[in-house]
Amino acid sequence: MEALVWTGSRLEAVDDLEVRDPLPGEVTVRVDAAGLCHSDLKPVDGDIAQAVPVVLGHEAAGVVVDRGAGVDLPIGQKVVLSVLRNCGHCAACLAGLPTLCRGTTESPPTVFTRYGAPVAQFVRVGAFARHTVVGQQQVVPVPDGIPDTVAALLGCAVVTGFGAVWERARLRAGESALIIGAGGIGLNVVQAAKVAGASRVVVCDTNPRKEAIARRLGATEFLVVGGADDVVATAASVSPEGFDAVLECVGRADLLTAAVGALAWGGRAVMVGLPPADTTVTFGMRQLFQDKALLGCRMGSVDPHRFIPDLARRYLAGEIVIDPLVTTVVPLTEAEDLVARLRSGDLDRGVFDLAGRSPR
Numbered sequence: 001m002e003a004l005v006w007t008g009s010r011l012e013a014v015d016d017l018e019v020r021d022p023l024p025g026e027v028t029v030r031v032d033a034a035g036l037c038h039s040d041l042k043p044v045d046g047d048i049a050q051a052v053p054v055v056l057g058h059e060a061a062g063v064v065v066d067r068g069a070g071v072d073l074p075i076g077q078k079v080v081l082s083v084l085r086n087c088g089h090c091a092a093c094l095a096g097l098p099t100l101c102r103g104t105t106e107s108p109p110t111v112f113t114r115y116g117a118p119v120a121q122f123v124r125v126g127a128f129a130r131h132t133v134v135g136q137q138q139v140v141p142v143p144d145g146i147p148d149t150v151a152a153l154l155g156c157a158v159v160t161g162f163g164a165v166w167e168r169a170r171l172r173a174g175e176s177a178l179i180i181g182a183g184g185i186g187l188n189v190v191q192a193a194k195v196a197g198a199s200r201v202v203v204c205d206t207n208p209r210k211e212a213i214a215r216r217l218g219a220t221e222f223l224v225v226g227g228a229d230d231v232v233a234t235a236a237s238v239s240p241e242g243f244d245a246v247l248e249c250v251g252r253a254d255l256l257t258a259a260v261g262a263l264a265w266g267g268r269a270v271m272v273g274l275p276p277a278d279t280t281v282t283f284g285m286r287q288l289f290q291d292k293a294l295l296g297c298r299m300g301s302v303d304p305h306r307f308i309p310d311l312a313r314r315y316l317a318g319e320i321v322i323d324p325l326v327t328t329v330v331p332l333t334e335a336e337d338l339v340a341r342l343r344s345g346d347l348d349r350g351v352f353d354l355a356g357r358s359p360r
């Protein structure tokens with residue numbers, strides 16, 4: 001079957017990847033669309049340890065086509081994939097907090113092979129393949145009426161952005177928000193802040209081309225900054241008292257330092273971007289003294305089985321928009337070009353079409 005394999009030195013579109021049958025508690029998903037997220041580039045850039053060769057991809061939508069024993073999801077069910085392969089029976093899982101389950105980091109038996117040799121499955125999903133096998137807790141049913149490209153984004157960029165604002169920062173109506181970085185996740189943070197009723201949704205980015213889409217999704221102000229050094233002073237120029245929530249959506253130490261520096265008294269800084277593994281950050285401890293908080297955030301800190309269906313319902317009801325985030329849809333064979341465009345800041349979200357429909 002078709003897949004995109006990172007060999008350790010290049011991205012190779014192949015048509016001879018094999019996928020094993022589902023074990024008890026697992027499902028086989030035919031992937032129809034998969035978004036390219038910055039996190040997919042972490043193994044490529046050496047920012048996280050990853051066995052190679054590997055099938056990247058973790059933000060995807062598809063259809064259940066096979067299931068192991070003990071799975072009651074129907075064949076043909078449309079689903080969004082999740083990286084959270086939580087155990088389902090620990091205290092965190094029973095409390096509805098799957099992002100706190102220690103079991104989510106365990107890998108299942110080898111899913112992919114090529115000529116008999118194992119091919120790794122990135123973050124237990126490996127979505128850049130026509131078929132993948134995941135745990136049944138990793139598939140979230142969604143209505144058929146949601147387009148595949150939109151459904152794919154629900155699995156990472158949308159759930160992470162909305163969760164960070166609603167569940168982690170717990171932004172309340174009338175509060176102010178500063179969003180650092182208007183990429184695929186940052187733009188969802190913008191929309192989540194708007195829907196939460198924020199009084200001001202201020203976005204800063206180095207790329208002035210992001211202003212139009214940021215404003216479309218709810219930004220009330222857009223600040224072009226030269227770099228991290230600029231962020232605190234520029235933010236202070238529009239809000240000297242600071243912001244109630246500051247969301248760092250890039251994953252850089254200097255920007256997290258800036259996020260803390262831009263907080264109002266009682267404000268919450270949320271680390272939404274995923275930094276390289278060895279990153280350390282420095283800030284003045286006294287900066288947190290006025291009841292401020294610095295919060296980590298894993299996949300939006302939400303239960304995808306509760307949160308994604310709610311976002312899907314809001315999308316179908318017209319309460320939130322997702323389509324404008326999809327900049328382009330391309331086949332796996334155009335991966336190198338799509339990665340280059342992501343790095344250049346040209347994409348809000350680039351999506352791979354695995355169903356073989358014509359790209360737009």
Ligand SMILES: [Zn+2]
Pocket residue numbers: 037038039040058059156157
């Ligand atoms: Zn992602």
Ligand SMILES: [Zn+2]
Pocket residue numbers: 086087088089090091092093101102103
């Ligand atoms: Zn658990």
